[in-house]
Amino acid sequence: MAACRMGRFLAVFGRISRIASEQRLELALMGADLGLWDWNLETREVVINDRWAEMLGYTLDETQPHYDGWARLVHPEDLPQVMAALRGHLQGALPFYEIEHRLRTKTGEWKWVLSRGKVLERDGKGRPVRAAGTHMDISVRKELEARLWMEHDQLCHAQRLTIAGELATMMAHELNQPLSGIANYVGAAILGFPGVWRTEPELRETLDEILRLSNRASDVIRGIRDLVRKQTSEPEAVCLPTILGEIFSLIRHDLVRRQIAPELQIPPDLPRVWGHKLQLQQMLLNLILNAVDAMQERDKGERRLTVSAEVNHDRELTLRISDTGPGIAPEIIARLFQPFVTTKRDGIGLGLSLCRTIVDAHGGNISVESRPGMGATFTVTLPVGEDVTRHAN
Ligand SMILES: Nc1ncnc2c1ncn2[C@@H]1O[C@H](COP(=O)(O)OP(=O)(O)O)[C@@H](O)[C@H]1O
Ligand SMILES: [Mg+2]
Numbered sequence: 001m002a003a004c005r006m007g008r009f010l011a012v013f014g015r016i017s018r019i020a021s022e023q024r025l026e027l028a029l030m031g032a033d034l035g036l037w038d039w040n041l042e043t044r045e046v047v048i049n050d051r052w053a054e055m056l057g058y059t060l061d062e063t064q065p066h067y068d069g070w071a072r073l074v075h076p077e078d079l080p081q082v083m084a085a086l087r088g089h090l091q092g093a094l095p096f097y098e099i100e101h102r103l104r105t106k107t108g109e110w111k112w113v114l115s116r117g118k119v120l121e122r123d124g125k126g127r128p129v130r131a132a133g134t135h136m137d138i139s140v141r142k143e144l145e146a147r148l149w150m151e152h153d154q155l156c157h158a159q160r161l162t163i164a165g166e167l168a169t170m171m172a173h174e175l176n177q178p179l180s181g182i183a184n185y186v187g188a189a190i191l192g193f194p195g196v197w198r199t200e201p202e203l204r205e206t207l208d209e210i211l212r213l214s215n216r217a218s219d220v221i222r223g224i225r226d227l228v229r230k231q232t233s234e235p236e237a238v239c240l241p242t243i244l245g246e247i248f249s250l251i252r253h254d255l256v257r258r259q260i261a262p263e264l265q266i267p268p269d270l271p272r273v274w275g276h277k278l279q280l281q282q283m284l285l286n287l288i289l290n291a292v293d294a295m296q297e298r299d300k301g302e303r304r305l306t307v308s309a310e311v312n313h314d315r316e317l318t319l320r321i322s323d324t325g326p327g328i329a330p331e332i333i334a335r336l337f338q339p340f341v342t343t344k345r346d347g348i349g350l351g352l353s354l355c356r357t358i359v360d361a362h363g364g365n366i367s368v369e370s371r372p373g374m375g376a377t378f379t380v381t382l383p384v385g386e387d388v389t390r391h392a393n
Contacts, residue, residue: 035135037117039067041090041128046070055113055137057106075102075110082115090119090128097131100138112142152250155285158278162354168225170339175221182214237272240319243281244307247288259300260292265308273317273382275362283358286351287321287378293344294325294376315384322377328370336368355380 035052039045044067053060056073063069074082078101089097097117102110117133186207190197197204241264248255248262255262273280288305295303306322328336335341337356342349355378359366364382371377 033136035113035137036132037070037135038130038132039117040130044068052135055135056103056111062106073103075104078102089117090131092126097133100142103135111137112139114138148246148249151246155250155278155281159282159354162279162282162357163348163350165225166339166350166354166357168221172221172225176218179214179218179221183211183218186211186214235275236277238275238277238280239272240280240284240309240317241266241270243277243284247281247285250285251289251292254292258292258295258303260295260303260305262288262305262307265306267310270309271311271315271317271384273362273384275382276358279358279361283355283380284319284321286355287380290351291321291323291325291376291378294323297326298324311384317382317384319380319382320377321380322375324375327372327374327376328368330372333368333370337366 033051035055036049037052038047045065046067046069047065048060048063050060053063071079078099082099082101085094085097085099088094098115100112100114102112105111114136115133116136117131119128119131121128121130123129190204190207190211244264244266284307288307291305295305302324304322304324306320308320308322309317311317329343332341332343337352339353340349341352356366359380359382362382364380366378366380369377369379
């Protein structure tokens with residue numbers, strides 16, 4: 001049975017190589033890392049190669065050489081799209097069949113494959129008789145994508161929390177003053193007019209109530225501030241090149257669209273910094289996105305984003321994020337790191353204030369140098385303690 005299949009498979013291989021060379025896949029085929037399938041639409045029989053079966057944890061003999069056997073392995077959530085892609089090609093609307101979908105493995109897990117194929121023969125009426133194609137295992141790439149999205153979500157969540165924290169701190173700052181004013185005035189009134197309370201006990205009760213409520217309002221604000229400020233993550237030895245790599249993966253599409261190729265100048269032996277990974281990531285993401293935004297009006301060829309890092313003798317790590325945008329608008333440069341300072345139509349103006357809060361919390365410093373009409377450079381210094389070097393090794 002296996003020998004017979006092998007003979008047929010060689011014939012199939014020849015046919016598939018023809019399509020494959022059309023699709024410039026021949027090299028990958030030679031590497032034999034592609035699963036191959038050849039489907040007879042009249043008999044519904046499907047011939048596959050070892051790799052096709054092995055990708056799902058089967059041996060060739062354990063698989064059913066039939067269309068229904070294949071269809072049963074496709075993830076139910078992917079099945080409608082798979083069928084639509086297949087129909088699209090079989091009916092001639094699409095030049096070839098190509099789709100990423102999941103298949104059930106022998107152990108019941110799901111494996112992502114990129115499935116490609118093409119009709120090889122049609123009958124006199126143009127109905128497809130035979131189609132063949134390949135499976136490529138793309139599980140690793142899919143896993144990586146999923147992990148990136150998860151980190152993206154975490155980052156967004158952390159960002160929202162930090163913004164909430166920043167708002168709560170500001171609110172607390174703004175409201176504490178009037179609230180303690182109220183408490184002081186009411187307290188002074190209660191103490192200052194003792195004679196009145198004997199004749200007007202209800203007035204005294206009212207004042208007591210005002211005092212109680214204003215104290216309660218202060219407590220509530222303090223509570224919210226403490227709640228959102230609470231750090232869930234423990235500090236760790238953070239590798240900045242890794243963080244930068246993750247950020248650039250996250251915003252890859254944006255950078256490609258805007259034709260910005262970031263230039264990284266990072267020494268290979270850069271020590272780690274001790275801190276909160278998500279916060280540092282957020283801080284760098286804000287600075288990088290600001291730089292990207294700033295270059296919007298520049299001609300595409302003149303958009304340059306540079307991120308450099310170095311460590312000086314005082315064991316201080318310096319990061320620089322430079323762009324070739326217009327520089328910082330003079331009217332806001334003095335207040336740049338304060339909340340709600342923005343020149344963007346849809347800006348919130350919290351990014352740089354968050355950056356400063358994060359850098360401060362890490363015992364570092366952030367500053368900006370603006371070259372009007374030429375660009376801006378944000379410089380962040382972070383301490384690199386002895387502990388950290390030890391952790392990095
Ligand atoms: N790299 C940069 N080049 C020019 N201007 C910048 C740059 N980074 C920040 N700015 C200015 O600082 C303002 C505040 O930035 P930010 O706090 O991140 O808030 P937002 O991005 O929401 O406006 C921006 O609106 C912009 O005017
Ligand atoms: Mg911003």
